[in-house]
Amino acid sequence: MKPKMLLALAAVAAAVAGSAFAAxxxxxxxxxxxxxxVDQVCAACHGVDGNSAGSNYPSLAGQHQKYIHDQLQAFKGGVRKNPVMMGMAAPLSDDDMWNVSAYFSSQKIKPREANDKTQMVLGKQVYRVGNPVTRVPACMACHGPAGSGIPDKFPRLSSQHAAYVLTQLNNFKVGTDRKNPVMSDIASRMSDAEMKAVAEYISGLR
Known part of the structure; x- marks a missing residue:
C-alpha cells in the first residue's frame, strides 16, 4: 500500500472514530x-478507583465497559495467557464481570504525565501520523486524537502507564498473551524506539 494512501485511510478512520466517541x-x-x-479482589493491583499505582498493572478507570468485560472473559477462557489474571477471572461469573466492568468504567481517570519528555516528538509522530515507510498506521485512527478509543471497538489509552503500554506492544509483537491480528501486524512493523516513544506519548494524553 502506498504511503499517501495509507495516510489517507488513517485520516478517514480517525474522522469516523471521532464521530463515534459520543455514542x-x-x-x-x-x-x-x-x-x-473490586475491593476484595481487584484493588490491590488496579486501585480502589481503577487508577493503579504500579506501572505493571493497567489503570482501568474510565475504560470502556465491554472492553473490560471481554478481557475478563478472555482471561477466564484462556485466550489471554496471563497466569495471575487467569486465576483472578476463573471464579467470576458473567454477571460478576459485567458488575466489575460497570464499576471501573464509571470511575474518573486521573491524568498522568509522560515520564520521559524526550520521547514526545517521535511519540506524537507515531501516534498521530504513523510511519508510512514501514506502513505503521497512525494510532489515533483507531484510538482517537485524545486516546479515548471507541466503545465496542478500541480501548481507551489516555493516561495509561507507559510501561504497561510498552509491555502490551511487545506482547503483540512476539505473540505472547495478546493475540490480536491487527495489533500484532502493526506492532511487528514498529521499531523498539517507536514503541517506547508512543507509549510515553500515550501516557500523557488527555
Whole structure:
C-alpha cells in the first residue's frame, strides 16, 4: 500500500472514530456490586478507583465497559495467557464481570504525565501520523486524537502507564498473551524506539 494512501485511510478512520466517541452503549451491570468484588479482589493491583499505582498493572478507570468485560472473559477462557489474571477471572461469573466492568468504567481517570519528555516528538509522530515507510498506521485512527478509543471497538489509552503500554506492544509483537491480528501486524512493523516513544506519548494524553 502506498504511503499517501495509507495516510489517507488513517485520516478517514480517525474522522469516523471521532464521530463515534459520543455514542457509548449501555450494558447491564451494577457498579455497587462490582465495587464489592473490586475491593476484595481487584484493588490491590488496579486501585480502589481503577487508577493503579504500579506501572505493571493497567489503570482501568474510565475504560470502556465491554472492553473490560471481554478481557475478563478472555482471561477466564484462556485466550489471554496471563497466569495471575487467569486465576483472578476463573471464579467470576458473567454477571460478576459485567458488575466489575460497570464499576471501573464509571470511575474518573486521573491524568498522568509522560515520564520521559524526550520521547514526545517521535511519540506524537507515531501516534498521530504513523510511519508510512514501514506502513505503521497512525494510532489515533483507531484510538482517537485524545486516546479515548471507541466503545465496542478500541480501548481507551489516555493516561495509561507507559510501561504497561510498552509491555502490551511487545506482547503483540512476539505473540505472547495478546493475540490480536491487527495489533500484532502493526506492532511487528514498529521499531523498539517507536514503541517506547508512543507509549510515553500515550501516557500523557488527555
Amino acid at each position: 457509548s452503549p449501555v450494558y447491564k451491570g451494577d457498579p455497587a456490586k462490582g465495587k464489592v468484588i
